[in-house]
Amino acid sequence: GNSVTQMEGPVTLSEEAFLTINCTYTATGYPSLFWYVQYPGEGLQLLLKATKADDKGSNKGFEATYRKETTSFHLEKGSVQVSDSAVYFCALRVDYGGATNKLIFGTGTLLAVQP
Amino acid sequence: EPEVTQTPSHQVTQMGQEVILRCVPISNHLYFYWYRQILGQKVEFLVSFYNNEISEKSEIFDDQFSVERPDGSNFTLKIRSTKLEDSAMYFCASSVLTVYEQYFGPGTRLTVT
Numbered sequence: 001g002n003s004v005t006q007m008e009g010p011v012t013l014s015e016e017a018f019l020t021i022n023c024t025y026t027a028t029g030y031p032s033l034f035w036y037v038q039y040p041g042e043g044l045q046l047l048l049k050a051t052k053a054d055d056k057g058s059n060k061g062f063e064a065t066y067r068k069e070t071t072s073f074h075l076e077k078g079s080v081q082v083s084d085s086a087v088y089f090c091a092l093r094v095d096y097g098g099a100t101n102k103l104i105f106g107t108g109t110l111l112a113v114q115p
Numbered sequence: 116e117p118e119v120t121q122t123p124s125h126q127v128t129q130m131g132q133e134v135i136l137r138c139v140p141i142s143n144h145l146y147f148y149w150y151r152q153i154l155g156q157k158v159e160f161l162v163s164f165y166n167n168e169i170s171e172k173s174e175i176f177d178d179q180f181s182v183e184r185p186d187g188s189n190f191t192l193k194i195r196s197t198k199l200e201d202s203a204m205y206f207c208a209s210s211v212l213t214v215y216e217q218y219f220g221p222g223t224r225l226t227v228t
Binding site: 004036041042043044045046049089091095101102103104105106107108 | 118119121148150155156157158159160163171173206208213214216217218219220221222
């Protein structure tokens with residue numbers, strides 16, 4: 001079946017530290033991969049995505065590379081800010097022709113950045 | 116920027132009562148979804164809806180659940196007889212097409228006592 005596993009949190013970092021949040025997946029077929037972010041009191045927002053192997057998604061200084069050989073999509077940022085404090089969700093979507101293409105999520109990782 | 120809205124933000128209900136969670140998807144979107152997240156667990160897909168029909172539903176979405184688009188703007192999730200285990204955050208989402216980004220609302224926290 002299709003599933004996503006991401007590292008448990010919380011992750012606590014100092015401002016300007018390097019961030020990695022690990023995400024691995026199991027999928028039948030060729031999934032698209034996503035990172036969503038949820039700031040306090042808000043909905044899930046798409047942070048970045050990659051739709052095929054070796055694609056790199058990037059946004060707001062965050063990056064993730066679709067690694068088919070290791071079935072991974074780790075989220076990285078070179079220098080985190082206090083404003084990056086949020087819950088980060090890794091997700092996949094297997095794009096069947098004509099089907100719903102629901103998202104399958106990991107458990108979420110809480111990131112807390114201290115000044 | 117258009118956004119998905121959900122009401123109420125928090126609903127408390129007694130076991131066995133009916134609840135209706137409301138969502139207003141983005142106006143030109145065609146696909147609508149409900150997801151839920153039980154505290155400390157994964158965000159789980161419940162149901163998708165297109166052209167006034169359910170497109171897909173998960174095992175969680177049993178006969179106690181129903182969805183409806185009663186007018187041109189609202190999308191609702193009804194739970195007929197709530198159980199304690201229905202306590203969760205419920206997220207509504209919408210997308211233009213299935214292969215496009217899903218936009219999520221802020222969620223409704225349902226507490227069943």
